[in-house]
Structure formats: C-alpha cells, structure tokens
Amino acid sequence: MPVAINLHPLNDEDRELIEFARRIVDANTDGPDGVHTMGAAVRGIDGRMFGGLNIFHFTGGPCAELVALGHARAEGARELTTIVAVGNEGRGPVGPCGRDRQILLDYHPRIRVLLPTSDGMRSVRIVDLMPLAAVRTAEAAGQHGTPVVD
Numbered sequence: 001m002p003v004a005i006n007l008h009p010l011n012d013e014d015r016e017l018i019e020f021a022r023r024i025v026d027a028n029t030d031g032p033d034g035v036h037t038m039g040a041a042v043r044g045i046d047g048r049m050f051g052g053l054n055i056f057h058f059t060g061g062p063c064a065e066l067v068a069l070g071h072a073r074a075e076g077a078r079e080l081t082t083i084v085a086v087g088n089e090g091r092g093p094v095g096p097c098g099r100d101r102q103i104l105l106d107y108h109p110r111i112r113v114l115l116p117t118s119d120g121m122r123s124v125r126i127v128d129l130m131p132l133a134a135v136r137t138a139e140a141a142g143q144h145g146t147p148v149v150d
C-alpha cells in the first residue's frame with residue numbers, strides 16, 4: 001500500500017535558506033572530483049541560519065547536513081525548524097541520505113526538510129520522510145545511553 005506523504009510549498013524563508021546553502025557550497029567546493037561537494041543550511045527557531053559543508057572520507061566522513069547540525073549546536077541553537085542541502089556545480093537542492101534522515105528524526109523530530117520532488121521543491125516534515133521508522137530520541141537515550149525504540 002502506498003504511503004501518502006504531506007508535501008508543502010516553500011515560503012520565502014525556505015528559499016532564503018536554499019540560497020544560503022548554495023552560496024556556501026559554491027564558495028567552498030573543490031570541484032566535481034573533490035571531497036567538499038555538498039553544502040547545507042539549517043534554520044534555528046529564532047531565525048538564525050547555520051551552514052555546513054560535507055567532509056567526504058572513506059571512513060564515513062559527515063554529510064553537509066550533519067556538519068550544519070553541529071555548527072548550529074555549537075552556536076547555541078538547540079531547536080531547529082528547517083534543513084536543506086545543495087550540491088556543487090549547480091546541481092541544486094538534494095534530499096538527505098538515509099543516515100541523515102534517521103539522525104534528523106532522532107535529534108530534531110519536528111524539523112522540516114526542503115527537497116526536490118516530482119512536483120518541484122517542497123517542504124516535508126521529517127516524520128513524513130521516515131514512515132514506520134524506529135524512534136530513538138536524543139532526550140530519551142542520552143548522549144551515550146541505550147537506544148529507546150518505540
């Protein structure tokens with residue numbers, strides 16, 4: 001049975017966040033064969049934006065989205081509303097990988113993800129991107145605690 005996903009149109013703040021991420025990757029990428037090929041941006045509940053750039057490495061270097069999450073946290077932004085990633089070389093926004101989706105669900109269960117769909121760019125709640133997912137909240141598990149699966 002197909003799962004319906006609630007897609008929402010973008011607002012001006014969403015478009016501003018995409019542009020913020022695009023500028024980060026355009027200014028700092030090392031090209032199509034480089035190790036920094038994706039930019040990301042998150043918005044805090046107070047409106048501030050924080051950027052990130054991926055660090056590709058065969059051992060599992062972090063995606064741009066995860067770097068942006070760490071950047072926001074380092075600046076004291078604990079509650080985030082929106083996230084987007086943008087590829088270098090004019091590739092535009094790219095949806096988050098499975099690892100990022102699980103991390104977003106666990107750390108920021110109310111965050112919205114901006115991503116391309118067959119109907120164009122849309123905003124989707126992370127819970128809608130992860131139907132039937134295992135839920136493991138950071139609050140419930142603690143930094144080093146045992147995962148809590150509902």
Ligand SMILES: [Zn+2]
Pocket residue numbers: 063064065096097098099100
């Ligand atoms: Zn990823």
